[in-house]
Amino acid sequence: MYPKSAVTIDNILQAAALLFVDRNYADVSMDDIAESANMTKGALYHHFQSKEKLYVALMLNTLEEINHHQEASFASLKGSCREKMERFLCNFMTLPELSLRLLRLFRRDINIFKNPTRQRLIEAYQATVPLRIEKLIQEGIASGELQHYDARLLSWLHVAMVEVMLSGYGKQMMGEEARATLLITLFFDGLSPKATNELENELEVLTG
Amino acid sequence: MYPKSAVTIDNILQAAALLFVDRNYADVSMDDIAESANMTKGALYHHFQSKEKLYVALMLNTLEEINHHQEASFASLKGSCREKMERFLCNFMTLPELSLRLLRLFRRDINIFKNPTRQRLIEAYQATVPLRIEKLIQEGIASGELQHYDARLLSWLHVAMVEVMLSGYGKQMMGEEARATLLITLFFDGLSPKATNELENELEVLTG
DNA sequence: TCCAAAACATACTACTCGGTATGTATTTAC
DNA sequence: GTAAATACATACCGAGTAGTATGTTTTGGA
Numbered sequence: 001m002y003p004k005s006a007v008t009i010d011n012i013l014q015a016a017a018l019l020f021v022d023r024n025y026a027d028v029s030m031d032d033i034a035e036s037a038n039m040t041k042g043a044l045y046h047h048f049q050s051k052e053k054l055y056v057a058l059m060l061n062t063l064e065e066i067n068h069h070q071e072a073s074f075a076s077l078k079g080s081c082r083e084k085m086e087r088f089l090c091n092f093m094t095l096p097e098l099s100l101r102l103l104r105l106f107r108r109d110i111n112i113f114k115n116p117t118r119q120r121l122i123e124a125y126q127a128t129v130p131l132r133i134e135k136l137i138q139e140g141i142a143s144g145e146l147q148h149y150d151a152r153l154l155s156w157l158h159v160a161m162v163e164v165m166l167s168g169y170g171k172q173m174m175g176e177e178a179r180a181t182l183l184i185t186l187f188f189d190g191l192s193p194k195a196t197n198e199l200e201n202e203l204e205v206l207t208g
Numbered sequence: 209m210y211p212k213s214a215v216t217i218d219n220i221l222q223a224a225a226l227l228f229v230d231r232n233y234a235d236v237s238m239d240d241i242a243e244s245a246n247m248t249k250g251a252l253y254h255h256f257q258s259k260e261k262l263y264v265a266l267m268l269n270t271l272e273e274i275n276h277h278q279e280a281s282f283a284s285l286k287g288s289c290r291e292k293m294e295r296f297l298c299n300f301m302t303l304p305e306l307s308l309r310l311l312r313l314f315r316r317d318i319n320i321f322k323n324p325t326r327q328r329l330i331e332a333y334q335a336t337v338p339l340r341i342e343k344l345i346q347e348g349i350a351s352g353e354l355q356h357y358d359a360r361l362l363s364w365l366h367v368a369m370v371e372v373m374l375s376g377y378g379k380q381m382m383g384e385e386a387r388a389t390l391l392i393t394l395f396f397d398g399l400s401p402k403a404t405n406e407l408e409n410e411l412e413v414l415t416g
Numbered sequence: 417t418c419c420a421a422a423a424c425a426t427a428c429t430a431c432t433c434g435g436t437a438t439g440t441a442t443t444t445a446c
Numbered sequence: 447g448t449a450a451a452t453a454c455a456t457a458c459c460g461a462g463t464a465g466t467a468t469g470t471t472t473t474g475g476a
Binding site for chain 1: 422423424425426427
């Protein structure tokens with residue numbers, strides 16, 4: 001009934017996001033956030049009980065957005081495991097710059113908090129990205145497209161590689177789809193020059 | 209001439225290391241460090257001008273240790289690029305638990321500082337691990353063992369994967385050498401079941 | 417119109433923490 | 447031994463910050 005609150009909260013979270021992505025949690029004060037959101041600290045505390053609650057809200061909110069962005073694409077994935085993963089990755093890379101940076105921030109700063117907050121944040125984070133990839137990998141293992149290593153471990157390796165591709169250096173090197181292709185190639189075929197495909201082609205030729 | 213100072217500084221750095229690895233930079237106070245090192249803050253400030261200087265000293269000190277640990281092994285690497293990387297990785301994994309955790313900490317917290325400190329730390333960090341791997345990768349590319357992607361990007365991907373292998377979940381899953389082997393396999397051959405070797409064997413059989 | 421609840425502002429508290437000023441004890445050099 | 451440099455202790459300061467108490471303004475409904 002007081003819709004003004006919603007837009008204000010959104011303003012606060014937006015301002016907080018911009019501050020948190022290039023300073024540390026400890027280095028961003030509630031005064032900073034209030035000033036950046038064009039309001040006073042009193043108003044800020046009217047909407048958020050504490051700094052921690054604000055950060056958690058920002059995180060859950062961002063993850064929710066990302067979830068929404070991915071849900072449709074994830075549900076409509078078709079083809080081989082490899083195709084699915086590549087599609088998913090491409091879609092992921094089209095997320096707004098800010099969302100991606102926040103995601104990276106969360107992964108880094110999640111240990112600031114103590115349980116039970118910590119556990120809650122970890123689960124929320126995992127549900128949006130690593131678990132989805134883990135599911136794709138599990139399917140790939142089941143269908144024989146991937147060797148049967150631990151799916152969770154593989155998903156974390158994948159996530160870590162994606163993070164590298166998204167951060168700084170990777171970005172200026174190559175285009176979006178080139179980076180996605182490289183990553184999928186590395187993941188499935190490795191970096192040895194004799195790629196599986198080529199060898200399979202040779203085999204086909206020889207075996208008729 | 210005052211040799212007591214050296215051992216005291218060592219004590220301080222050791223105590224600080226233990227505190228920093230499981231709390232954040234901001235969450236560890238100079239009082240904490242002093243208490244943990246069994247001395248007062250005044251004594252602490254006699255040896256370190258500031259908290260930042262202390263942290264930098266800890267970091268450079270740790271990197272120096274790691275450098276020392278790796279130098280001999282790195283110089284004596286022989287065989288193919290793949291063998292070299294596997295050896296190097298195995299050796300790296302034999303580093304003390306605390307050193308590895310500190311290394312991870314530095315990578316995460318290096319952005320706390322402003323230039324020129326930041327730049328100095330980044331260079332020191334890169335010199336101990338990523339640059340060495342980059343060199344191995346460059347050799348591999350030159351010798352045709354690896355496809356000619358950007359060596360630096362590949363080294364970062366490699367480092368990121370190593371980090372996953374060393375952190376928590378990876379550790380309890382498999383033994384040391386198993387993790388190293390998996391990582392090298394993934395890096396060179398990928399995770400598709402039809403590994404390059406097998407295909408090459410098939411080719412050899414068919415082509416005689 | 418009028419009132420209660422929500423939205424926001426102001427001013428303040430309590431406290432932490434990096435850093436310092438100034439002392440005392442200990443070590444080394446001669 | 448003794449003087450000076452070093453090592454360490456004690457007590458404090460000032461800045462900054464999370465959080466609060468208490469006001470004032472605005473909003474939405476009856």
